[in-house]
Amino acid sequence: MANNTLHSFSNRLINESSPYLLQHAHNPVDWYAWGEEALQRAKVENKVILISIGYSACHWCHVMEKESFENEDVAALMNKNFVNIKIDREERPDLDHIYMDAVQAISGSGGWPLNVFLTPDAKPFYGGTYYPPVKAFNRSSWTEILLAIAQSWKEKRNEIESQAENLMDHLSQSANFTQPVSGSVIKEAENLFSMDDCHNIFNNIIKAADKVYGGFGQAPKFPQTFTIQYLLQYQHFTKNDEALQQALLSLDKMLQGGIYDQIGGGMARYSTDNEWLAPHFEKMLYDNALLIDVLCDAWLITKNEKYREAILKTTGFIREELTQQQGGFYAALDADSEGVEGKYYVWQKQEVDDILEENFELFCAFFDITEKGNWEETNILRILQPFAEFIVTKNLDENKFRDLIITCLLKLSAVRAKRIKPALDDKIILGWNALALKAIAKAAIVLEDEALKIVAVNNFNFIETNFKKNVNSSEMMHTCKNGIAKYPAFLDDYAYLIAACIELYELTFDNNYFTKAKQYAQYVTENFSDNESLYFFFTHKDQTDIIIRKKEMYDGAVPSGNSIMAGNLLKLSTIFNIPEWQTRATKMLIMNSGATIRYPASLGIWASLLLQSVVGLNELAIVGNDSYDLAHEISQNYMPYKIMMVSTFEKNEFSLLKGKPVASESLIYLCNNNMCFKPFNKISDLKLQVNKSIK
Structure with missing residues (x-):
């Protein structure tokens, strides 16, 4: 026995x-x-x-x-x-x-x-x-x-x-799913994709859309932030209201649901039901990084305060729960505490009543807390009726009710903090840190938040200090704990880090971040390339303890290293004038385009790259004495698919800035699809050009 x-x-x-x-x-x-x-x-x-x-x-x-x-x-x-x-x-x-x-x-x-x-x-x-x-x-x-x-x-x-x-x-x-692309095909690359392909991607996405509760498909329901992001980008260029409605509905329902921690911020891994009520309670760094990224887009598009609040609450969760002293981000919080899934997060109604006293009735009505419970005889906080509708229904003063909610959540938070917390996975993973770094840098940009800027810069410095195999090398390690880095970094680690460096430039306008991005990209092309196809292997060429080298293509819980690298190469090829990188990235997209159009839910980043290939990458050079102020103002506008460089002096090594004279009046130079426009001196004129609808 x-x-x-x-x-x-x-x-x-x-x-x-x-x-x-x-x-x-x-x-x-x-x-x-x-x-x-x-x-x-x-x-x-x-x-x-x-x-x-x-x-x-x-x-x-x-x-x-x-x-x-x-x-x-x-x-x-x-x-x-x-x-x-x-x-x-x-x-x-x-x-x-x-x-x-x-x-x-x-x-x-x-x-x-x-x-x-x-x-x-x-x-x-x-x-x-x-x-x-x-x-x-x-x-x-x-x-x-x-x-x-x-x-x-x-x-x-x-x-x-x-x-x-x-x-x-x-x-x-x-593992060898790709076929070579002939030279004649690549010459016609710019004609391979059309807006019709992007419409087909949208139609294939919308077929699976849940028009009531948001999201896509049936339970278990995952956030699918890449799909939401594509809908926002697609709507920007087509003015398709259905795309915007489904994207925002999906975000709103998640933020109102139990999958989102209404008290402490941060999103769980997935929902076990269609309504986003009962999550699988584990909270991963990468899920929250990807949520922040798409929330930044929703904020720029709508300027709705609820998205700004969600960005701050989610970044707050990472800062308070997943950040170590030197600036690295931990991997995850467990789903269980005291051996019971979700125990840390759920409530009995009587418990809430005792804590909130005279305020419990309104609070419980708003967050669906009942005597019977909404999940396994307990209550997961969720919002059934949006704030604006609830205050009308209950005839409440908006400011007073908002203050009441904030006060009550703080009281519950203080009580919850005394419970036994879920275990912390205190590994620090390079790729996940880079995803969070990129998202927090983006949040710092769009919210003009100096505190978040400091978090982002500190995290990058932590990465550079703790993950490099050698000080003067671009070779990185995959995980770090207690100052000890282990395992050679994988393609995802480098790809996400390069993307984060590109985002950090727009946050700081420090050219060193572009230089770092180029160095890491060169390292990837030298050590992860497949000689027989254009895709990258997941593992380093010198790794010997695996039975096969795989090439990952699908954008799943995290983006595939290949899709992110394709996007990185397209941007860096423009920044540093490296045509072979642009050619390679375009061929990667061509080889994958059929699957991308048919199965966009599994290839969300690729779908965005395909749309980018149709509408073009906006190359912005801003020069002049007040160019930095102009750049900050541009960043407050939703402008997908852009590279932006800034300079206050004429001599510059970057191709985007070469030949752009500095004058007392700052100018905005725009190029797109191998065509340049007359310089703008007003952001309103720039927006008219880049926001033109494409049918």
């Missing part, structure tokens, strides 16, 4: 820094971290490798640990038959991508925890996600799976090895 009492076990994970691996350091399972020691042991002992992949904020990872990995009898079975390896997917996304693809090929679906069985040479042959301790939910139990695999390896090894080889062939083919 299983013994689930706590024991003083410890395994090799006790020496790791990942919070997720450390969570398993006292399991009776003889876990290894991924590395040569475990891989070599599997070969020597001719044992199947079991890899279990998850992350610290993953609820079902915790469930499977409690049910199976903490069970001594189950652990004994695992230790006897397998070499067991625990992997933090956030530390090793390269391994996660490979073995997730394998499981999706085997079962048609994937997720975390991800449990995969490999031959001793690390080739996958079987796997799945969560397995219960006893047979349930039409799933075999974890023990049944372990026994079946162990027996099959003894009796049918040749069949397993053959299956692994077939799966490897499939993975190799799927």
Whole structure:
């Protein structure tokens, strides 16, 4: 009979820094971290490798640990038959991508925890996600799976090895999805895309749109901020009201829902229902970075105060909950506290009544707090009726009610702070920091917020200090904790960092950020390029501990490194006059355009790049004594697809600024699609030109 009492076990994970691996350091399972020691042991002992992949904020990872990995009898079975390896997917996304693809090929679906069985040479042959301790939910139990695999390896090894080889062939083919583009095709690139393609992208997006609750598709519902961003950009150039309405409806419903923390700010990973009520409560740095980015666009377009407040509240969450002393951003907050998902965030009505006293009735009505509860007999704060409608319905004074809400939220926040908080994943991941850096820099620009500017600059300095492998090199590491950086950086890390540097220039007008962006882009092209196609590999050319080099194309929870790099190369090619980078980025887009038009929900950044290729990239050079003031004013306007450079002197190394004379009256030079316009001295005239509608 299983013994689930706590024991003083410890395994090799006790020496790791990942919070997720450390969570398993006292399991009776003889876990290894991924590395040569475990891989070599599997070969020597001719044992199947079991890899279990998850992350610290993953609820079902915790469930499977409690049910199976903490069970001594189950652990004994695992230790006897397998070499067991625990992997933090956030530390090793390269391994996660490979073995997730394998499981999706085997079962048609994937997720975390991800449990995969490999031959001793690390080739996958079987796997799945969560397995219960006893047979349930039409799933075999974890023990049944372990026994079946162990027996099959003894009796049918040749069949397993053959299956692994077939799966490897499939993975190799799927990793090389691209076809070369001929020279004649690239010459016609500017005619390959039309506004009709962008209309088709819009139509394919809107087919999946939820016109009642916002968002796209059915539960579980993810924010899909890339799709929202495309709709905002598309509406800007087409004046299509349906696009704007669906984009803002999606943002509004999320901000009113339980997926958004009404008390402390910050958005959870996804909603388990169509109404955005019940989230999967984990709060990831990257989700909140992407939310801030699109909220900045909504603010510039509408100047509606609710979007400004949401930007400040979400950046506030990152600053207060996810920022370490030197300026780095932590990875995530767990979904669970005290072993219960969401316990930190939910409320009983009586509890709220006692805290708020005479103000509880209005507050509870506004945030849908009832005696019965709106989720599992508890209450998740959400807004059913928007603020403006609620005060009319209740005949309330706007300012007094707003003050009441703020006061009540502060009281609940003070009480909540005394609860046991969800665990903090204190890894600092380069790519996620760069996403947050770009978003916070953008927020600092559009809100003209000096405090956010300081946060952004401090984070960049933290990255430069802590993630560089060598002081004078562009080679970076992927994670950092307690001053120790680990694992070579991946394509995403560099791509997001380059994009952040480009955003930092517009925040600071410091040319060094463009120079940094160029250096990192050169490093990527030298070390991540595929000689047979134009896409970039996810891993560095010198990395040796993976069975295959993949090229990631899809914009999922985070943008693909390839889509971001394509956008980076288009901008940097203009800034530094590097035509081959523009050619490469255009070819990347051409090769992917068919899929982008058909499946824009999975290729949102690519969709935006395709729209950019049609409407053109606005190249702005602002020169003159008050050019910086003009540039700041331009930044207060929604102007997608632009590069802006500023100078108060004539001699300049950047091609955008060359030949632009400085006069007492500052001028704005605009070029677009290889055509330049007569200089403007008024921003209103510039806006008339760049905001022309395209049918």
